[in-house]
Amino acid sequence: MKKLDSVNKKKIRNWAIFIVVILVIVGVAYFMAFRPETPGRYDDFAKCLTNNNVTMYGAWWCPHCKDQKELFGKSWQYVNYVECSTPDGNAQLPVCEKAGIEGYPTWELGNGSRIDRVLTLKYLSGLTDCTLP
Known part of the structure; x- marks a missing residue:
């Protein structure tokens, strides 16, 4: 039972890391695509x-x-x-x-x-x- 809990915890942790990485990538892409364009100096x-x-x-x-x-x-x-x-x-x-x-x-x-x-x-x-x- 302990071994099964350890395997499940690893799977959950890996999925959590994966989801966080995906959210960060999506967030960065969103802000890069939709950030306000600053005017040029000239x-x-x-x-x-x-x-x-x-x-x-x-x-x-x-x-x-x-x-x-x-x-x-x-x-x-x-x-x-x-x-x-x-x-x-x-x-x-x-x-x-x-x-x-x-x-x-x-x-x-x-x-x-x-x-x-x-x-x-x-x-x-x-x-x-x-x-x-």
Whole structure:
């Protein structure tokens, strides 16, 4: 009888541990999926650039474009961006050919002027009426 009680206690303990682990996993997954999204530091700045017709032309494979995007962090989603590269990276898309884009990244300002290099956010702010936080 003692041996049977010991086996039952082990089974109950193992099931309890299993249930606790499952609850922890479900809880973590729930909070990861439904946690409130915190705004990016430069959200208002990026939205202001877009509202002022500032556009960046770039290519997915371009390391300088990646550097430029990283300066904005999560706020990059609000920047008006035009992808110029074909998926295979071997050609330029017609929209960029027609626009005369020759290098990446190329920033086009609201007045039509262009600058083809990575720009600091402070420099972009100075070119536009958009203020940094």
